[in-house]
Amino acid sequence: MKKLMCLLLVVAMLLSFMACAKNEGEKTSGDVTTMAPEVNPFEEFFEISWLVQYTKNYEEGRWDELELEEKFNVDLKVWNTDYDNAEELTLMISAGNVPDMGFYPKDPIELYEQGLTRTINMNMIKTYLPGYYEIIEEYPIGLKFNAVPDTENEYYGITMASALSKFYYSNHAIRLDWLENIGYTLDDLTPFKTPDVFNQYGNFENAVYFSNRMFTYDEFLDINKSFTEDDPDGNGEDDTYFGISLGIHTWNRLTLATFGIHIDGNSLYKDNLTGDVVPYYAYEGYRDFLIWETDALEKGYIRKLPGADTWLNELYAAWASRKHGYYELSSQDVLAEYKPDFSMSLAPGSVLKEDPDATFVIFPGFTGPAGYGGNTRYSPTPYRGGGWGTWKIGKEVTDDKLARILQMMEYTHFDKDAYLRYWYGIEGIHYKWLGEPGKSSILSTPADQLPAEYASGAPVNIFASNKFLMDMSIWSLFSSYYYTWHFYQEENGWGKYDVEPYKYVDRMYFTQELYEKYDKTNQEVKDSLSAVRSEFWNNAHEGQIAEIHNEWSSYLERLYSNGLDKLVEIFNSDEMGLFLK
Incomplete structure (x- = not known):
């Protein structure tokens, strides 16, 4: 009797399971129903070794490591090799x-030729790191970096791709009150909301x-x-001028851009006078810059720094003097809430507090006189190859x-919430x-104030990096000013005013034979060209050239x-x- 009862119970259970399968199954053939197996994209387990900067004091088992290991079914092994120690890296490679x-920082070609690394196919990047491939599609010059010949x-x-x-x-900045005092009207002004932290210094709303x-x-x-001769500050004294003269200098990049010149010395230009592709010092824009600058210096419209202190200290002092009206502002430092005291030491803060x-x-x-001008991007391309x-x-x-590594990197680098x-x-x-969250500066908690379970000898950014960061909504989070300005200019199309080179001196733009010829030629002639260039610059600024325009042809002949x-x-x-961008 017990055997019969057991047999009936087993049959009942089987019928129950079959009924459930029939009701819940996804695939049906007659009276037979089967469950479709769920595909686990991370079913296979991998151990992954990882080395980036700042891992020297990393301790295994940190909270972010554990999260990623669970999500991607991996065991992350972070190496404690010191990225910044060249000798240690060399021993590792040896x-x-x-x-x-x-x-x-080790050359990828050398590592590959030593048999230590492998290559990667762009189709694999397209499949498993699609966020990066979108950058390639937007800036296809990236296909020239790190390409393996004959493959x-x-x-x-x-x-690496960077939002630089x-x-x-x-940023071009000018005293608006002075501009209005000499008769200019701007009818499209959009106010910037000064961060509240600056209320301690005054009302700058x-x-x-x-x-x-x-x-x-x-x-x-x-x-x-007018800024020099028409008393724009209204104090009744002849003590104002237009701006500061820094010559060919990185903090004079906007004035140079007015004349179509990029501060990057690798930029080349199509010169309308000769029809040749030339460096800046043989370009008509450089001639026009010299004509304007020497004239403006003579008339007192622009002034040189005294030269008694560092140029930067003297520049900040000139800004704070409130005696000139045009500024080339350091965009990352304008009323930056993450460093308010420093921001108040340079314009516009140093002017506003007084x-x-x-x-x-x-x-x-x-x-400019050639019909264009504007600004210059910090870097001509998003990409940076080589060891660094x-x-x-x-x-x-x-x-x-x-594939698993790329999937993890796609998540930590291109999912915005995960990246943050x-x-x-x-x-x-x-x-x-x-x-405002997502539109202002981030203040990090000091390491010694973190709860014990989150304390670490290494910074947070071990599994996410800025090496693919092209999203300006993240990149610009260092200050609400830069965030606001960047998207204002982007939405209003200021990019059309960018000064770009015609050609650019970089190995990827040459054939191998032509680059070797360029490198050899440049080494042979650079000193003599520098001497001619310096002589002309000095003569122009010492008043020994009456008419730069008339002397330009003979200067070119000497070059x-x-x-x-x-x-x-x-x-x-x-x-x-x-x-190419």
């Missing part, structure tokens, strides 16, 4: 040790504005003159393992917003006869490609 994935889409590693190519180091006004060259010259009624307007720039700009992949990493978590940490624990002709032959060649 021993034949490289991590599965790493960003460390089909194979690369020595993954090339979207970053503008300086209506002190800084944005405008899309692009001034003509005639207006540029008129403002030069004159709270002063107003400033940030604008696209001045159109390439993610390298260990030789023994299989395609399946590499693994770059800055957990909001409320590792950092807090100083203003060409001292070796520029050989360089120009190379720059004019069709074998040297045009500049």
